[in-house]
Amino acid sequence: MTPGGVVLILLPVCYLLSGASAATLSGHKDIMLGPDKLEGVANFSTFLLDQSTGTLFLGARDAILAVDINKLNQKPRKIVWDVPEEKRRSCVAKGKTEVDCNNYIRLLEFLGDGRIYVCGTYAFDPQCAFLDVSSFTLEKVENGGTKMETGKGKCPFEPSQHYTAVMAGGTLYTATTSNFLGTLFDISRATGREQERIRTEQSSNWLNDPEFVSSAFIEQNADSNPTGDDDKIYFFFNEVAREYDLYTKVKVPRVARVCKSDVGGMKTLQRRWTTFLKAQLVCEDKPSDQRYNILTDVFTTQHTPGDPSSTHFYGLFTSQWENEELSAVCVFSLSDISKVMDGPFKALKTCENRISPEPVPTPRPGQCLNNAMKAEGFESSLKLPDKVLTFVREYPLMENSVTAAPLLVRKGIKYTKLAVTQTGSKEERRGAVLHLGTDRGELHRVAVVGQNATLLHEIPLFTSQEPVNNILLYKGRTLVGSPLSLARVQAEGCGVYPSCEVCARARGLGCVWKEDACQYTTAEPTPGDMVDDALRKCDTTEGRCSPSTRELRVSMGLRLLLPCFQLSPRPCSWEHPPHRHTRQHHSDLEVTVTMESLGKYICTCQEAGPSVRDPTPCRRAAYHLTLEGPSAGGAVAIAGGRHFMAFYVIFFFGGIGFAVFLYCLVIHRRSFGRQGHHLPDNSLSSEKGRDLLGSSATPQSPSSASLLSEGFRLTEKRNGTATTNTTTTLLSNQGNGGHHGNSYSGTLINSNSSNGHGNSLYSNCNTSNSHLKFSSEILAADMLDGRTGERERGRPEGGERESGEGGEVDEGLGDGLAGLKGLEEELANLPVYKSPAPLAKCEESSI
Template identity: 35%
Template structure:
């Protein structure tokens, strides 16, 4: 216990002492709930592709040809980017031979996951060919593929310097001007490295006297064309993002040895290595710590870069998983980094490795000239340094021993954009979107470990999650994401296949309020056509209504703010319980109920319970009759969702008996003959009743021995093969049964809500019951809309009427207790002022 307490105090100390921004906002203010939830069944616009292969983890989009290229396990595919599921795809089978697989097994590798050819690299090599690399059962191979013929070549290239052996290792690669820049763990001994191959000057990182990379796992790489419009003749640079084990000392790091931290590194594209020192090694390699929220307790998962119109405005978004050491907590963080901050870190002080402590510490000594790790510029060329091979030995020696920078890179504006609890992001991709009013907003798509996609927009210091969509029916990690502006699509790669989803679904928003509350840069409300339109294709973009910053302005003054809902009638008997359904379309909305337009109904008061399913009126009274309105309150706006007219009818008393003849007086006497006649008549009637009862019992027993009947509750029409007898009752709820219709109309022939259907197990089908007469009002309490099969008996008790030949009768179930428990649970989890998570 003391050890765990000490670790917690130590972590708090590190967080408080870590260098960086001013105090952060509370985590609850950064946590965001997706506004809407779209389950798999509602993704009608999605397209799916899945062949005979597995692990569709490598995607390459070619907008010019309209093709989506996919690298999977043992195969490559060329799909129609407009509709990946149209069946016009082309396929290349690229399997490892049985001999190669057997050798992989002999080396101790898993023949179920590792001893296959996992395609890990797929990019355009030149105008006519693609370049692909695969693990090939721990014997990597690469191939130049004719993109037109889409067939494998007759010969392959050795891939051990270009591709990882292990398909589970982190890997990133780029083809730049014909050269291959890759970063992964190469060779069978799995040593991390950043290499350049297929180039006249092959380069790699240094291994002695110390490793530049310490157990690194690579995540992302990108080329920044910093030579464009450069006034100093600077070189283009390749940036790498990865995690590795840290051995720094100093503020926030003194007790951190062995923890994994995020890094950003860079190399110059024009680097040729050293002449005598650092031969065939990078002379421009520098790396810096990348911090997001909780240093040393965050793992970098994915990075994307967005072009700001010029290379100097490039920005990066990174997804981290937090607190892997705290087994009880799962959370993710999203941080933004500006290129200028990264450049400032590489221009700052260096760290040096201290042999005495075997850790890195800040270097305060002299720094040689030219500055170690710099690219060759026009100023250096004027001084006679035309390439890295002209750099003096002291500079190269310094680079060899000081690759780590002392100043870390913190998130933009000193804080994360998002802290998401109970979610682990595996991939993210982003794109800038310019709205009709002029500003540009960054839209991010984040894939989770269980196959969901979160669509979010960056607003100021935080993020607003517009929606969450279930891309895959079976939970599986999202392994790749690609955006197509031309196809207005997002492509999602996962172990089970590829999914194509639209970037926006503006038609889902039915009112002006709903459209602007979404705060989707792709969507705007058209006041003329009275619909939520795609801003990119709207005829008059400037007339569209949007409010990205606040999300609640623009629908005043005659705009179509919501549907006009006529009231639905409900009629119940006094003392019954009635549920008025009201589904909230937004996870951020709170239900608000008004009685007769003015009285606000509070949860738990005066017999009312307010939940996410609707309003439960318990033990109804005549004074509760009236007009009930359900509103959704969100971001200062109120929208009408449902309207009901409730009538509570009194229970009719039994009619008084009509006065009959007076009873005979005690003084009246019957004659003996009359009394004898009465006795004979009574005896005859009793004997007749006895005979009839015996005959009836015989018939019932005879028919009961021939077949057994099944008694069950049903919500629809009678089943084929049996007749239906309906017992009209008032419906209730008990967990585990089917939903009933919202309106409570019985589809088996009755005008009311649920009913008990007595269905024979065998026999000739009975004719269908006659259609019911039109009811005057909906005589339903609405509780039938809940998943239940309870019926109210004798006023206050609830009995489950369900019986079959295969199980014992169900015990009585309390409707009030069960429904109160469900509504109470859901109220506390979803109807709080600060929602934590959406209900999925």
């Protein structure tokens, strides 16, 4: 069948599949509001939810919207708060773009008196206003204008600057930039009485080029606070670590703490924090020695509602050192953070030596006021001794780190936002569900029971260009926002899992499949792997740790990337034929197909066992490679990458040789006697041309430096997108299923998948000027077993070739290279290649 016929057949199938997907999605998603239903407002960045009324306030560009979550079909209310034209022109005159010279609402916080405190960038001159909730209007001054006050220190100047704020007892605490250039940073008490507005010291020991992420107010109560300790505000951010002397800047995640009653010192640290302490957060999997050092989001929750001491912080991390997209989740308890804050202080490290902290004075520096301190006469931070304040100013960093092991790690996926729901009763928690938003508009749900994480399902909500930037939980529903849209999705209960397989994965959360529905049960799971036991009851042989073997029909010389879907951060290993040609990239395995490499490939990952040192093996993927002709089973046929490279070499050398021949002929006629100005010898040997060709008959030895050292560049995976500049690499990023479209252009091929799974890359390159046709296709593993989907729609015309064509290319390859060698020998006899090349003048280097 011709490729065009295949595409015509597959288009209706893909249409039906997409329709089925949309129908399934509607079962998860109650409703979604797009730009057309949100009053044409865009750039939503801030959400504020009134839990009592179900009203969601959205801060956007030049506007504030109010949406009734229970009645999303109603038209939202809207307030326009834009920038006067004159001020906009002044902003542009200062060198800012017209897009940035708007009023981006970055802060929405309840004041507790029926008003909302609203702050916006206001064309790089932050301003704040007061929103009356009952009338949904901004307060006015006598002349009818909006009542405003300065927002400096409360709101960032630039729309894209990292920023966080939290309201504590009607007082606003912020972490933001404090100048127009964005070079000064403050953690401050931004509202309240003027004499109590304090901030951090302008010292790199306190804040060193920080990127603020999140903040939380932990209010103490009498039951969990017998010592009468003060309420605290926690700030999470990344900063450049001064304690590491390396060749590059090392970013580390931090947690900082200040006390609500802190009003600064009397002489030392006047109007500065006297309780500012910070510690490093470490999200590390020790068995695999992997550390994730960039914090991107934090979700704060109480494991026991009403008990502040049970507060846990779920952190979303990535890595500064990884080339591909990577996301990890670690959870830190409030008690662990408190222990580190009560521990030793870190020595100050300078360029020449390390200055150890002086003996810790009494009362302990950075300690919040408690009953014992008040009994000693320290009713206020203004009465603290100077030696205590001096110590805090010099040593705000703690020696120990707050350490946690990751709950899950996803490669090729970039998570942007995180929310967590606890499952089970208040007395007996079964586990947690992580609601993770991606940068491609998806919502992923992962069940965490103990130390094991299981992916439940992935829900596409928005377009791939709309990253999820807000997730809120409200009465069993998830409110998911992007810069352009808002979606309401059912979040809690076993009923959100639509199939037996998905319900079985949630078995650890107390879900069972009964009467064609997923229902909650209090029955304890059976011994052994409860998820696998539940999966076996469904009409499938696919288990979490017992996947079915996928048959892949391959051709000689292909390069495949066999995916191994890994949730646990612990390492994965592969079983494969002994005489194989492979290289492992993280959990995936790259295979070059030869006769010796055919057979079974099994990936086994380590899950969390009874202890960290006792992991449990879990089979994640199984493949069986069999040899077949280049056209089989609905898969795209392959003209090997060697053939493409052969044509490329012929065309390239031929073009160079013809151009050189013409140029030399002109030079020979015009300046026959001028032999001292010949061009340098730029000839290319045909042997070098041969080195660019891959060979499946002589696979690379295990001691070789790289699989791709013969002119092949490694395909890069970044955020679910695979990009390659060669057309001989075969890859798949298939993880947990799914199909996604691809785009292709020339020999630069991009596959953009919404969740990093199921990429299929192929290309058809034509050179219209030379009338030579180069054909090469890059095949994914999930195409080889006959899978179809959106990939098939992107297959170019003429993409499928018969097996005989590949043979013709092989037969002509030797003649082409022989002709090139003869052409080179003939060119070498020309006078222009026989005379020495002139030497360039030496220039003194300034380095």
